[in-house]
Each structure stands twice: as C-alpha cells, then as structure tokens.
Amino acid sequence: MPRFYNTLTKKKEDFVPLVAGETTIYTCGPTVYNYAHIGNLRTYIFEDILVRTLRKHYKVTHVMNITDVGHLTSDCDTGEDKMEVSSKREGGISASELAKRYECKFFEDFNALNCMYPSFTPHATEHIREMIELIKILEKKGFTYKTSDGIYYDTSKFPSYGALAGKSHIEGLKAGSRIDFSGEKRHTSDFALWKFSPKDCKRQMEWPSPWGICFPGWHIECSAMSMKYLGDTLDIHCGGADHIAIHHTNEIAQSEAATGKPYVRMWIHGEFLILSSGKMSKSSGTFLTLDALRQKGYDPLDYRYLCLGAHYRTQLEFSFDSLDFAKNTLRNLKEKIALFKKQRDGVIKDARALENVKADFQACAEDDINTPKALSVLWDFIKSPAAAEDKLAFVKYADSFLGLSLMKEEAARGLPADAAALIAEREKARKNKDFITSDNLRAELEKMRIIVKDTPAGTEWSWK
Template sequence: MELQFFNTMDRRVEPFRSIHPGEVRMYTCGPTVYNYAHIGNFRAYMFEDLLRRTLEFFGYRVRQVMNLTDVDDKTIRDSRAAGIPLREFTQKYKQAFFEDLKTLNIEPAEVYPAATDHIPQMIRLISILMEKGFGYRAEDGSVYFSIDKFPNYGKLAKIDRENQRSGVRIKNDEYAKDSVADFALWKAWDELDGDVVWDSPWGKGRPGWHIECSAMSSEYLGDSFDIHTGGIDNMFPHHEDEIAQSEAASGKKWVNYWLHCAHLMVNGEKMSKSLGNFYTLRDLEAKGWSGREIRWVLLGAHYRKKLNFTFEALSQARETLGRFDEFFDRLRSISAPGDGSEAEAPVAAAVEAFSAAMADDLNVSEAFAAMFELLRAGNKLADAGTLSAAGAAKILDAFRKFDRIAGCLEPDRVRTVEIPAEVMAMAEARAAARKAKNFAESDRLRAEIAGLGYVVEDAPGGAFRVKKA
C-alpha cells in the first residue's frame, strides 16, 4: 500500500518516496524551553508522533531529530527576569517536556539536540554562507543573510517578492509574517544578552534562531533529508529562512516533503492567557484528565484541519476509551471453542480500511471509523454467542495493530475491578429468577444492583457479567 502526503511545498498530495529505501529521515521543530509546553504545542507534537508511527506501521525505519531551542530571545529574556543562569533555567523546562511526552505516550525521537551544544556547527555553517557571499556583516557586528542573493526565497510560503523592499534587516528571532527581509545569522552581543555569549570570527555574540535548525539537521540527517514538519505558523519566516540558508550553503535540495499541521483552538477561539483558555498538559492533569484521554482528543481531527479543544471532547474521550476497555475485557473473557473463522472477514476489512486511510495523508477519521466498525462487529458476534476464543484473539490482535498508531487503546491492559460479594450474590439470585421466568424479581434485583453502582450484562445461555456502572 502506497503512502501519500500533502506536500506544503507543492500544495498537493504526493506519493511518498524516501531517499534511502526503507528509511525515513525526519526533522521536527521542537520546543523553545522557556516555559511549560501548552496543548497548542502538543497538537503539533502529536501530529508528528502520528506521522512517525504511521511510517513505522508501513515498515520504515525512522530517524527523527527534534531540536530543543535553549537559546533565543525568549529564553534569554525570561532567564534574566528570573535571575537564573540560562542553562539552569532551560533545564527545568527540558525535563518537563520529556515528562509530558511520556504522559502522552509520544514515541521518543532518536536525537534531541540542544542549540547551546551545537554552537560550533552553527559558526561553521555561517562561515560557509559568508564565503559564498550569502552572508554579510552589518555595522553593529551582526551577520545577516542576504535574501536578494537567494533567488528562490519565498518558494515554500509562495511569497511574491516583486516590489518588496530589499536591504531591510531584522535582528529579532521572530518577526511579522509579512516582513520579507534579511535575517540574522549571528547576533552581536548587547547588554540584553547578559552573560549569554560565545566567541566567533565576527566577534562575541550568539546565533540567530533560524540557523540553529539548519546546523543541527545537517549534523544528524545530512544536507538532504526526507521530511520536515511543524506548525503552519512556522512556515514563514522560520521554515523559509531555514531553506534559504541550508540550500545556499550546500547547493542541494534540503527537504523533499514539508508537512504542516493547523492550529489548535480552544472552545472555538484562539488560545490566549487573556481569554482564560490557555492550558498546559499539567493544567489538564490537575483537573483530573489522563494523558490517554488528552491524546485521544489531540488525535481527533485531520492534521491539516483546525482542532477545537473542549472539555466536552475530553468527557467524550473518557467515554469512548471506556467503551474500548469494556470491549477488550469482554474479548478476553470469551472461552467458546472454534477456529476463529467467524472473525476473519470483519478483521480483514477493518485492517484494510484502517491501513488505507492512514496511507492517505494520515486520514485519522476514516481510520478510526474502521476501528469502531470492528468493535461493533465483535460485539455483534459476542451477543449472538458465535464468537470463539480464537476469534476474539484475532480481533484483539487487530486492535494491537491499530494501537501501534493510536497509542492510547491499550488492548492488553487488564483492568481489575473487584465486585463486592453482596453484589455478586444479588446477580446470581437475579440469574436464577430469570431462569425461573420470575421477571418481576429479576427486574427488582437489577434495579437494586444499579443502585449500588453496578451493571449486569446478560449473555446467551444464562451467563452474565457484572461491571461498575
């Protein structure tokens, strides 16, 4: 089955072909570690995890590099405000980020390079750009990239450069989305940097934000690699600047496929502290929501569509995952004989539909619909008393495959709930009443059991199962 993705560079869905057969080299924009990552950040990291897991599902070995931006305008500003050395300040948020990845069951990248550990690589890359005439030194000692020297500047964001001003320089790491200007490769030291400073051929200073990703990607993935991902808000200027400096230095095409995810909204509005709808993962955990439930919500929309995050969606996630839990428990409890042939057709149909959907630009809606269809088919077979233990095992195995991508179904996690002896005695009395066709007594006992917070589920042949409501 052929994978295809929407390539932002060409604005169309394209068949995926990796540079090295069977291997994918991928760069993902990681966090700027000046605070705890918020759920908007994790929408992007979840999309990248979905992409990674899908590539692995289809047999690729993935080498993923995710950078940690631990020196830029924001990290310096906030570490100085806190009166804490930069490395000590950012270490706290690096650790928190890795803890959050575990909470959301996001697969780890192969390499997490920190910018401050790769200053020599950045200086080397800037030196190449200077030698080739793409970089120049300004009056203040900073080094800038001349976009006029790179004719293809703007090809990712589709910027029409005609009538744009040339020679304008921007030193800030982040700048207005409509500013087409020379950007800083190396920033000369000033008093706002404090003790954050390195020596370079151009004097004391520090790297610009954009050069960090170019230097670290080439260090671990080479001059050309398969996929670069990130949020749509980073397409310009950050990704555009990365392309310019990387391709100017190497003379090669830098990235073959660009995949960008859309924004996360909260209750239909842009997330903002002033609106009171700004949440970190830790905020949601403090409100009683699990990483598993949050992960399900963050997977709930196609990556190129805006995702609306609500607490109602979290409640629905809890209910949905509970349905899966009950279904897996039910499958494990089935002991009827048989060769499992009754489950072969629904399993094959679900696996085929799931795989086809994920191969089609990560179509999670269609893929998850296939999972629900198999859940319904499995319950239907079990209700009819025609599902064997072998058939139940085939269905469970299909959900193990699905969870290689979903990462939150947990079909093998056994959930033990102790049923009080009093409740079990009432359930057995109810079963005896049903057998004797004393339906009034049966209904009375069912209601009494429900009042204690439990539910009785009947099965063919007089069997039953008791579970917590």
C-alpha cells in the same frame, strides 16, 4: 504506498524516500523556556502518528531538536531571548537550569502522550560549532551582510525565497514590517544568523565566533542540526503551521544556499488548536497545559484521543465538552476491550477478514494520516459480529498506529484528597439528618465525576 500533503507543492504526493527502505524526518522541537501548551502538544501527537506510520515500511531516523538559546520573543528576530527573559521571571535561576527544568517537563508530557522517543534530540547550545561553520559557508558565497547588531541573511540573493509559504508569506512579511528594527536590514524578510551580544549587558549564553561574541539566531539552529544528523537532503520536515512563513522559509534559504541541494523533499505541517476566543498562545496568556487537564481529572490519552478525532490539517477547536466526549468514548472503547478479553479463546476465527480490516486501517493512516477515518474503521470492527479474539488482534494492530495504550489494563485511580474531604463532610451531614447539605455535596462530587452510594457499611464511591 503512503501519500502525504506536501506544503511545498501544495498537493498530496506519493511518498518515496531518497534511500530505499529507510527514511529521515526532522521535527522542530520545543523552546524550553516555559511549559508546552496543549496546542504545541497537538503537533507532536500528529508527528508521532506520522512516524509510527512510516515505521511500518522504513527504518526511520527521527531528529527533534531542543531550542535552548536564540529564540527571540518575536519570530522575526527582534525582542529578547526567551530563555533569558524567563530566567529573570523565575527568580534568576540560570538559563541552563531553566532549560533543563522545562526540557524535563516537556518529555514528561511527551511520554504521557505516548509519543515515541526520537532517534536524536540535539540541543542548540551543543551545536554552536556547526552553526558557525554553516554561516562561514554562507558568508563565503556572498549571502550575508553585517549590521550593528548581527550577521544577516540577504534574502534577495535567494531567488525562490518564500516559495514554501506562497500567499501567507506575504502576510507574514507585512506583520514583520510593523515591528521596529534598526533600519540597517536591507529587506524586511532578511533575518539574523548571528546576533552580537549587547554592549551594555552581559548575556548568560554567548560564544566567541569569527564575528565577535555572539549568540545564534533561531533558524540557523534547525538547519545546522538537521543536516548534521540527517544529511543535506531530508525526506520529511514537520512542524506547526505557524512555522511556515518565517522559520521554515528561512531554514530552506540557509540550507539550500549553503549546500546547493534541495533541503527537504516533503514538508508536512499541523494546524492549530484554537479556542473559541482564538489561537492558544503563551503571549496572550490563554494557554492550557497537560497538567491543567490532569488536575481536572483527565488522562493525557483522553487528549490524544481528542486530537486523533480531527484531521491534522484542520483547525481543532478545543472545549471541555469535546474533551469529555473523547474521554467517555475512550473509556467506552476500553470497557469493550476488557469484555473481549474475558470472551477470548486464543483462536482467530476469520483470518482473511482480519487481514482486510488491518489493510483498510493502514490505508487510512497512509492517506495523509487520516486518523478520523482510521478511528471509524476501528469502531466499525469493534461493533461488528466478529469474534473477540479477532477484535483483540485488530485492536493491537490499530494501536501500533494510534498509541492509545488500548491493550493496557486500566489502572485503578485513587480518590483525590479534596473529594475524600467532601465525602467525609457528607457523611457528617447525613448523621445530622441534614439532607439538603448532603444532596448539595453529592452534586459537588458528581461535578468531579465521582458517584457516591450509601450502604449500611458507609459510603461507597466510584468514578462516573
């Protein structure tokens, strides 16, 4: 039986779904106003391993939302809408075009990282009616009040408010209290369900509602969409650890106040990817995209391997040295697999040992998604004296959890244009017997991980 760490109870628990044989999972999706950074993508990778692990036992219904309105520049419901700010930044393209552009980009990354496509990917802008209905229920039950800029949730009416976050919630609130608000909020932790459109300017995205022309708050979106597709009580809800103190705390308050039922049975959160200088964030300008890694010659799956080498509940410090290490280890693994393919004979030699190692591997995945331990089980079997056929059968099984395309043949990578120019320059230098320049150019190419060899027929190159 799988066991996962539940942020709500702060301990590892046996996972038993509400309905036998099937399970429901909601993962907070991207706000599509900019590129996802690799820190965001780390969360989707851990969630993907979780989904793959659950699928070994249950029929999984997985929902990941697309936030295309209402996420303000501060998670505490202040500032401007991220979508509208970016639409101005990008030369005035419409907010809906902007959303399409970055959603497309997001799924390119999501696919390149071998994350499995969710069962549903609802958009906030297509669920305005459901959000209005939910707020009407909260209003009827006396959980809301009106200020000059919106309809707010009164957190003092929900006795267990903040239980998910515990201590860190207090810190989150202190941070929130430093941000100016109109002064009409009754408590620092109260949050907007709907925001009125400003009177002095016209928003691109706004809708009529019983409270006037409005747009939704970010938190209500996830409550409305998760419950629409998965029911009032979800088995699992995931997200990055930065969502615990405010976003997920508010989702619980809204959903449970409206339905009177427990909202989520198990909360699972992934830790941050950090840089030596601190957390990777878009607002500080310190963020790396998957494209930036590609441009430096890395495969997205090198990054996936790097993430799997750390437990999802520990912070992972990113460096290019560690990414190089992941890349080389993955390449080494694939070379061994290619060799086993040449040695295979189609007959499993020790079926019992194979079943045992598969069980060991699955036990690691089911022990709170312990991917570092699972990888060590994989490597131990790869290096063992087992037969090539048995090793390949195990690799195939392990990869159904890891999602590293381990059985795929390595596609030949072409020579990048800038490297081709350096090789041509180097050939010219060699003809002129300028060996210093030629050696310098060889060193330049090596930095790009390209090895050159001089043959009578000309220069040959290969990847390092």
